[in-house]
Amino acid sequence: MKQIREFMVKSVERYGELYALLTLNTTDGLGLPDCLPGQFVQVAVETPGVFLRRPISINSVNPAAGTLTLLVRDAGKATHQLVNMTAGETLNIILPLGKGFTTDIPAGSRVILAGGGVGVAPMFFIGTELKRRGLAPEFLLGARSADQLLMLDEFRKIGTVHICTDDGSLGTHGVVTDHEVLSSHIDRIYCCGPAPMMKAVARVAREKGVDCEVSLENMMACGLGACLCCVEKTVRGNVCVCTEGPVFNISELTW
Numbered sequence: 019m020k021q022i023r024e025f026m027v028k029s030v031e032r033y034g035e036l037y038a039l040l041t042l043n044t045t046d047g048l049g050l051p052d053c054l055p056g057q058f059v060q061v062a063v064e065t066p067g068v069f070l071r072r073p074i075s076i077n078s079v080n081p082a083a084g085t086l087t088l089l090v091r092d093a094g095k096a097t098h099q100l101v102n103m104t105a106g107e108t109l110n111i112i113l114p115l116g117k118g119f120t121t122d123i124p125a126g127s128r129v130i131l132a133g134g135g136v137g138v139a140p141m142f143f144i145g146t147e148l149k150r151r152g153l154a155p156e157f158l159l160g161a162r163s164a165d166q167l168l169m170l171d172e173f174r175k176i177g178t179v180h181i182c183t184d185d186g187s188l189g190t191h192g193v194v195t196d197h198e199v200l201s202s203h204i205d206r207i208y209c210c211g212p213a214p215m216m217k218a219v220a221r222v223a224r225e226k227g228v229d230c231e232v233s234l235e236n237m238m239a240c241g242l243g244a245c246l247c248c249v250e251k252t253v254r255g256n257v258c259v260c261t262e263g264p265v266f267n268i269s270e271l272t273w
Contacts, residue, residue, distance in 0.1 A: 038101035055144035056118030060241040063096040077139040089139040127205040134211030164188035
């Protein structure tokens with residue numbers, strides 16, 4: 019059930035100049051609502067010139083501690099304000115929103131989780147859940163260069179990490195679809211990142227006949243299906259990504 023809640027910033031961990039991982043605590047002493055991997059939140063940002071909430075994928079949740087983490091990229095006025103927050107400040111958040119990834123996967127399945135940029139956030143969440151369910155997730159993380167790879171130590175605690183960089187500074191030289199892991203046997207692929215990356219991964223999945231789910235990053239304003247800002251064309255017609263997604267099986271998309 020959707021809730022509007024106040025959260026306090028517990029800590030902020032910076033990753034270079036553009037990224038920050040915000041750890042947030044509930045302020046009312048109540049537990050977190052149930053959040054599924056792939057769902058997102060809408061954050062109110064109090065800064066001049068910003069009127070709409072910003073959608074951010076949930077990176078992780080800790081129900082027992084009443085905390086959640088959000089991985090944010092400095093990409094404008096609102097997100098600049100978020101990455102520069104300090105402990106003790108508060109945020110008003112609507113959560114959880116959207117539909118998440120399929121988590122009912124047969125034991126022993128080989129699952130690849132491909133992420134780029136802040137698209138690694140939902141991969142971290144679904145990877146954590148798959149490990150909890152007894153699977154061994156493998157992450158395929160891409161970035162322009164080694165210094166833009168995010169949360170590598172945290173990902174390595176969950177599963178195997180495969181790396182691609184555009185400049186070859188770490189891992190395979192090239193984009194994620196250049197990595198040899200995609201040419202091996204795979205039972206399922208999850209993906210989130212820039213649209214060209216997701217479309218490329220989807221093509222590989224279709225060629226291999228592998229089930230694949232992607233988390234779309236369409237522009238969203240309300241997060242509730244009212245503004246029609248995030249509409250995506252699917253095989254069943256135009257739908258709002260914020261309510262019908264953001265996670266879609268590629269069989270639903272017209273890519």
